[in-house]
Amino acid sequence: MSRNMSGARFRAEFRDFAWYRRNVPCMEACPVHTDSGKYVQLIANEEDSAAYLVARSANPLASICGRICAAPCEDACRRNWIDGAVTIRPLKRFVTEQFGVESSSPETFRSLLEGAKDPGCSRLGHLPQLAALQNVGRGKRVAVIGSGPAGLGCAHDLSLMGYSVTVFESQQQAGGMLRYGIPEFRLPRGVIEREVASIEQLGATFRFGTPLTHTYNLRSLRNEGFEAVFLAVGAMRGRELDIPGHDIDGVVKAVDYLLNLNHGYRTELGDKVVVIGGGSVALDAARSVVRDFYEPMEEIQLTAEAAANQPALDAARGALRGGASEVHVVSLESMEELPAARTVQGMEELREAGNEGIQFHPSWGPKKILGEGRVTGVDLVACTQVFDEHGRFNPAFDESKTFHLDADSIILAIGQQPDLTFLSDDDGIELTNVGTLKINPETLATTAPGIFAGGDAAFGPRIAIEGVANGKLAARSIHEYLSGEKNGISFEVEIHKIANDDYSMLPGYEKRNRIPPPATDTGRRTGITEVEEILGEEQARDQAGRCLLCHVDTIYDPLKCVLCGRCADICPENCLIFVPMDDVDMPEDQQIAALERYHHDESLPMTVLLKDDTKCIRCGLCARRCPTEAMTMERFSIAEKSS
């Protein structure tokens, strides 16, 4: 329902199947449809192993995602509309630490392959549904190119289906940008290694140091007997900045800097570093540079122990950095427009970057990089607009406002693109006008038969879980291609009424604030020390208890309603309102259906109950107050099936 108070008219729609799907926003926002709300609710009930199964059922990289997922579920979380999203992502880590690959019970997920069901909503590609397909692949050979999230997601599902999967990886280790982009202080490498080992145990083989090239190419794979290929080569080439001075020594691309760092090589950057770009890659580069300046851990700890208070500790940190060390981030976007500022996780990363002393210069664009032989600084010009009225990237500048930053190095974090030089015209694979692989978004098929593509190589730089989702979709499409079976998708909604006496929310749930997970003290953030800490049990239960149980909703039966209005009176959020049908705007077909359903005589006035579901906190007071059981609390679950 949406209210238009000035005109006293109301826009409304009936609940249909699509509405039920939208009504668990965390699940719908997750690209692999993790039933996040369900695992959060299970954690609140102290059912941690069941919660883990829900998280792992959907996601072959659950332990990695518990640490670094960009968490679109949190951006969509209903509680975000009220006072701050549920800490869905850190709660996942809370259970993977107990039952995931990094725990002492890493085989917990196997029960889902042996007939057990997880208690979450059942979707295609979740483990119980994949388990039913074990061995359909009959050992047919599939090549996966690239071992980032997309390649790993595909290798996981195809291996489970009984395909013989070989992953070709140009680097010496698996993980793609998880390993060579994301810094270790956010994602410990042991977690990546264990996730990869778990996929190997399902049957996938990895060939490291084996890039697809112009000579060892798709034709070579076909000759070796591979019947289908999934291209998941990522977008690992940093974009150029076409301004004077871009080729002076000391200008490096963020992805190259991070790649070197993650290979264990140190890049000499000097004392003052300017990072150009406003996305998560810029933040990771800047935060890594800050750590480059630090002295070894022991010295910081000694100084920290000597320091009695925070200002002294900050001074000590500054001194250890040599005093002059500065890291600046320059972005075209204003602070509010920064991509990071548009997501819950991004905001928390921005805050940590600020805590680490990184200085932001929003709404400035680079005009000229200065230096004779080696960078000495950068001239900036004020940026007045990043996107035009059509939402297209089209920056505008005010040349009268300029600014200069001294710099020993400049790091460019202005986007990435795929390196597809291994393709030749004979392959028949078309590219888009932005240089990504052209695919059918429904199947991820490229323009060449048997060749599929996904992840950043097909969609440009995005987030890890989108890559995993592409890998899983590609696995399904490859199975359909190789088996000749083409299945449709059907959905079912199951609804169970909850007796009023059995329905309750946790005491004080509506007053609890979002508390992000604890972080290592800034003075101790050296080298690869992990910044984010695991939620303690008490905090995990408290935060999980903030979930608004979107799987439960009020169901209203107008035939039982006596129009007493008690539900609307008691609702603490003012979600409910009785209005004349004449004041309601709804799609005509729905209006006709409503009149027919309730056999309404059109010559008489009709009253309807409208509900603003965005504000409902599922307290259940309306159902308790209703004298005729016209309002009830009902739990629904969604099952997606191949049909």
Ligand SMILES: Cc1cc2nc3c(=O)[nH]c(=O)nc-3n(C[C@H](O)[C@H](O)[C@H](O)COP(=O)(O)OP(=O)(O)OC[C@H]3O[C@@H](n4cnc5c(N)ncnc54)[C@H](O)[C@@H]3O)c2cc1C
């Ligand atoms: C610095 C940085 C930080 C990020 N932080 C986050 C974050 O916090 N959360 C989040 O969700 N996402 C984050 N992302 C985005 C996320 O990492 C990517 O969206 C994701 O890794 C893309 O997955 P992919 O499988 O498509 O490609 P990639 O992860 O890029 O993997 C591609 C793989 O293909 C291999 N390859 C390339 N060419 C060839 C070839 N010719 N032959 C064989 N192998 C080849 C590469 O070596 C690589 O291993 C970040 C990205 C970067 C760069």
Ligand code: SF4
């Ligand atoms: S309130 Fe709970 S179920 Fe609803 S979107 Fe947030 S986490 Fe999911």
Ligand code: SF4
């Ligand atoms: S469950 Fe609570 S918040 Fe939701 S409509 Fe009923 S009384 Fe209002």
